[in-house]
Amino acid sequence: MVPPERRRRSTQRDIAQRAGVSQATVSLVISGGATSAQIAEPTRRAVLAAAEELGYAANVAARSLKGGRNRLLGLYTFESVFPTDQRDFYYPFLLGVEEETARQGYDLLLFCSGAARAERSIYAGGTNRLKIADGCVLLGRNVRREELSALVREDFPVVFVGRREVDGGELSYVAADYVAATAALVAQLARLGHRRILYLRAQEDGEPTRDRAEGYRRGLAEAGLAQDEALVRVLTDPAELTAERLAGWIDGLGSTAVLVEPTEDARLTGALAVLADTERVRFPADCSLALLGDPPGWTPEARDWTRFSLPRARMAGEAVRVLVELLDQDTPEPRRLTVPCAFVPGDSIGPARTRPVPFPLRPDGRPKP
Template sequence: MSGSGRRRRPTQVDIARRAGVSQATVSLVISGGAAADQIAEPTRQAVLAAAAELGYAANVAARSLKGGRNHLLGLYTFEPVFPTDQRDFYYPFLLGVEEETAAQGYDLLLFSSVSSAADRSIYAGGGNRLKLADGCVLLGRNVRREELAALVQEDFPFVFIGRREVEEGQLSYVGADYVAATSDVVGELTRLGHRRILYLRAIEDTEPTRDREQGYREGLAAAGLEVDESLIQGLDDPAELSAEHVEHWIGVYGVTAILVEPTEDNRLVDALTAMTDGERVRFPEDCSIALLGDPPSWTPEQRDWTRFSLPRSQMAREAVRMLVDLLGEPQPTSRQLTVPCTYVPGDSVGPAPVREELP
């Protein structure tokens, strides 16, 4: 109704008229990014002043005009973190970020996707959406490397939870020490007499996978064992892991222990449980097995698989602290922190079974 008295929200056209510039100029100033640097400073100030006067995104524009901050930290995930099969894995990260953000006196803004999960992008719409916040914590396995590189080039303050690298420069991250944790598991297996240890790695060549493989190699070297490349194998889908696989590795390669990367959902643990229920392969009587990370939704009622545990909540807290420190520096430089994991003995590793030597 025209007589309702409701005030129309100002638009970028209104700002352009007030500042005496084009709408394209207003869009560049408001959205920020590298292109905004092409705008003369007096013009930029005029646009921000007009935006503040008209009440257009006043909380952002007014602070930008004063050169201040929003006192707002962002959390962006490269994949959905709330599906039922993944929420238990991501929950400690989310909780740690939320609690430490509050402890640091900041508000937290969760950036959800404006498109489908497959098209999830920081730069959806052409601009860096994270700039609503002073800085951002990033999380996720399936990252867009080109977007991390763009953030580095923009000097936008962010910290990744997990070790990530880009060719365009160094970024700040808080990672789990997969190298030392995996090496320690190998050391425990060799102490129990295992000499034929198979490493079942993820197909994707990500930093966590490379770190685990490095730890596997270092652990064997520390025990005086040479690396048999045939004992480093990949599996497309951990849900396909079966008793047939394990029996093949035992019979053909003489394997007595297996190291395997867990998934962020329950596929791997479900496959292992199915093997245990089938009784064709017994862990650890026939073959020891250890997980190189946490089962996503383990409870005391489930089998206590031998593994190491990621300090997920601590990693999230450290990421927030690092981000706040970066915001306090006039010219922040990238920082990297690696946090130790915790060995969980479990019940799926035991002494190496005595078998005849392969010819």
């Protein structure tokens, strides 16, 4: 994709010309202070409309400082991410952002919501609230794509923790290398003699799921294994991962190994705990099982599943470092960085067992009569 042409940042003078008002009027409207009530409502709407068209948002703090910098970085989360303890999924991300921000000599401002409602928005009242900071790190699963596109259009410096693609431009991000990590797990299973590897993917079709799927296909190709779409199943609900259903997939498809994409809640952890306690399917005696990421809420007391682990603290720290580099460039170009994942050997994979010839399955995963 060819990056959009860079343009200079719009000013209040540009807004005044577009709206047909004085620059002083624009300043009153943009400031939002008590004196802005003096402006007639049609004029105020015209100014805000012009500001939105030009991609302008006031940076009140930086405007008063020499050089236009206030040494303040933002962290915006699209959902609540405050951790309850150090095992929380988001805890390493927040720790990495905080440590690298301090190392770079900046202060950190947390943006959490523009209104008292569940759905968060960067553009409260049509204005980019993030611009009180020099730039911002973005974090979260349930993103608003239209707002990411708007940030790209107005050329505001942001870096997303995780790969995110948007329409109309390129977003800077730092992401885990799911493709290479998944391909490496497939390669490890192939070395252990596994030839039919079942892939249970998440129902969502976001970038992490697509990257894992690409890694699965790449791993099969590099190992010289045939790709069989019957071996790719969508796991709509982790509760579906019962011993009976998994046994049906294994026997019916002739699979000797299973790759499972983790979910964002504890349902998968619970389902895996039940599987580990049953004798219906034993890992790795009956079948090898590996996770494409960390199980949520995992503790050292839980089963040590074979998996790869996301470098969450490093990803967040690299996002801050990339953001500062963008701020130091006169004409910054989008940066896209991937960070390797760490292989965790665990105890749930082993040499492949000889499986019976597969027979047809019904859509629910059980054998056809």
